[in-house]
Amino acid sequence: MATxxxxxxxxxxxxxxxxxxxxxxxAALVAVPxxxxxxxxxxxxxxxxxxxxxxxxxxxxxxxxxLDSQGFxxxxxxxxxxxxxxxxxSMLLSFLSAVALTRFRFKGRTVLLVMLLVAQMVPVExxxxxxxxxxxxxxxxxxxxxxxxLAPLVLVNxxxxxxxxxxxxxxxxxAVPAELEEAAALDGASRLRFTWQVLFPLVAPGLVATSVLAxxxxxxxxxxxxxxxxxxxxxxTLPQAMRVFYKPEELDWGGIMAGATLMTIPVLIFFIFVxxxxxxxxxxxxxx
Amino acid sequence: MPAxxxxxxxxxxxxxxxxxxxxxIGIFLVFPALWSIYIGLTDYTLTGPSSxxxxxxxxxxxxxxxxxxxxxxxxxxxxxxxxxxxxxxQNILGFTLAWMLRGARRWxxxxxxxxxxxxxxxxxTVVAYLWVAxxxxxxxxxxxxxxxxxTAWLVQYPMISLIVFNLWRGTAFSMLLYSxxxxxxxxxxxxxxxxxxxxxxxxxxxxxxxxIRGHVLTNTLLITLWTANDFTxxxxxxxxxxxxxxxxxxxxxxxxLGSGALGYxxxxxxxxxxxxxxxxxxxxxxxxxxG
Numbered sequence: 001m002a003t004x005x006x007x008x009x010x011x012x013x014x015x016x017x018x019x020x021x022x023x024x025x026x027a028a029l030v031a032v033p034x035x036x037x038x039x040x041x042x043x044x045x046x047x048x049x050x051x052x053x054x055x056x057x058x059x060x061x062x063x064x065x066x067l068d069s070q071g072f073x074x075x076x077x078x079x080x081x082x083x084x085x086x087x088x089x090s091m092l093l094s095f096l097s098a099v100a101l102t103r104f105r106f107k108g109r110t111v112l113l114v115m116l117l118v119a120q121m122v123p124v125e126x127x128x129x130x131x132x133x134x135x136x137x138x139x140x141x142x143x144x145x146x147x148x149x150l151a152p153l154v155l156v157n158x159x160x161x162x163x164x165x166x167x168x169x170x171x172x173x174x175a176v177p178a179e180l181e182e183a184a185a186l187d188g189a190s191r192l193r194f195t196w197q198v199l200f201p202l203v204a205p206g207l208v209a210t211s212v213l214a215x216x217x218x219x220x221x222x223x224x225x226x227x228x229x230x231x232x233x234x235x236x237t238l239p240q241a242m243r244v245f246y247k248p249e250e251l252d253w254g255g256i257m258a259g260a261t262l263m264t265i266p267v268l269i270f271f272i273f274v275x276x277x278x279x280x281x282x283x284x285x286x287x288x
Numbered sequence: 289m290p291a292x293x294x295x296x297x298x299x300x301x302x303x304x305x306x307x308x309x310x311x312x313i314g315i316f317l318v319f320p321a322l323w324s325i326y327i328g329l330t331d332y333t334l335t336g337p338s339s340x341x342x343x344x345x346x347x348x349x350x351x352x353x354x355x356x357x358x359x360x361x362x363x364x365x366x367x368x369x370x371x372x373x374x375x376x377x378q379n380i381l382g383f384t385l386a387w388m389l390r391g392a393r394r395w396x397x398x399x400x401x402x403x404x405x406x407x408x409x410x411x412x413t414v415v416a417y418l419w420v421a422x423x424x425x426x427x428x429x430x431x432x433x434x435x436x437x438x439t440a441w442l443v444q445y446p447m448i449s450l451i452v453f454n455l456w457r458g459t460a461f462s463m464l465l466y467s468x469x470x471x472x473x474x475x476x477x478x479x480x481x482x483x484x485x486x487x488x489x490x491x492x493x494x495x496x497x498x499x500i501r502g503h504v505l506t507n508t509l510l511i512t513l514w515t516a517n518d519f520t521x522x523x524x525x526x527x528x529x530x531x532x533x534x535x536x537x538x539x540x541x542x543x544x545l546g547s548g549a550l551g552y553x554x555x556x557x558x559x560x561x562x563x564x565x566x567x568x569x570x571x572x573x574x575x576x577x578x579g
Contacts, residue, residue, distance in 0.1 A: 029456075053429075
């Protein structure tokens, strides 16, 4: 193998080198704001205003300030609860729906699929008004589903992540040959056993991509959180807390960037965990 | 009916599988959407007499919007934003990156993909702060890099800043999609194109594009819709200065919660939904012509 591939590699065209240099430049441009965030978080208080792109005295002061004084930990836990609930429920529900919508043809199926596409287009800003009143009403019947609670936030984020998730997963389920199911049926495997033991693993890359998007949406959501958790300080989520740091008169950039860095870490962990599957997941969604 | 039910799922089980998702979507998405269309037909406001007793005003909000210069302004800015940052920007940059990375060294490919993806998945509140810091008038990184002290980018060039920002943030999706689409193009055809001396443009147009047409359309549709509905500009400029970066989602939010004109805001979001629908119909049309 090595003898075959070596001459090919030597024949790199000059255009390739230019392309690679261009890629490096783009990578650098993309990295600047991200580098700046981490750098500012570690800069000691005196250096924050300086434009120097390095620091010789990195400190954890900003992180400590954020973690101690602002109840950051609590908001962090709130956001994590909401995001993880949304991810788990959205994986389960979108998988079941995608199986049913792909494998079972019924009247109005196309209409339903187009509706899921249309759901992508609803401008969410306007929905905050009815949602506010709905949750307010629900709260007077069942307090846990009312305003300033996390449960309705989970349900709303879930409902908004489902259409795209189902739409994506459909392609994956469709890619599993129906013969496989017939064979399993002949072997006497039960419906549910087939779904979980054969179909589920085959659709897993799609589920991974779906879960990333659901996680990002829920973890990043600002609008719904701001609408539904409008007065209870304890139940705020991180994106709301980030807005609290932003006081025009006393911009604490060190604190803001430390908070931003902390908020980034879970996304990063989640991302590293699934990066390999993300590309195949997204492309599978489009082929369907 | 075995013909309609390849997996032998059974009507009952199929319904049970799909019901929870549909119920949730129905309650939290469809119902509020219909409600907001209804609110759009009234003169409902956050405060004042109309907050207690809203009147049905029919299409008054729509006609009002169509003659409102602020609405026209924000429709234009939205088109600019979508056209500049998504339709042209993310599409072309995403494809170029995917194309260039195809033959690049593996570590370089990983690095670029990782960074671009990172920009995409970071919380919007976080990236908004990053960009406010980078573009800051005093002590901003960009001014230090370009040696242009005192330039308030978000104030002097709000739309260009937003477009560049969205390009930075959103290219990842197009890049990912196009890199996997390019895997579909048979290398032998590219080789043949090179042998017969086809130029780069005609290779792309005649060899690559027919294979990835579906991907291009789907990608364009999704990034168009996402960009048109993107709320992040609010976190960067809040529509200012003087409405110069007030895209429709920001305009809707400002009308609803800034001015308290809930009826008017709902009517405008209905208009935005219609625009989105037209885009989606055009897309479905183009996609169907594929076969």
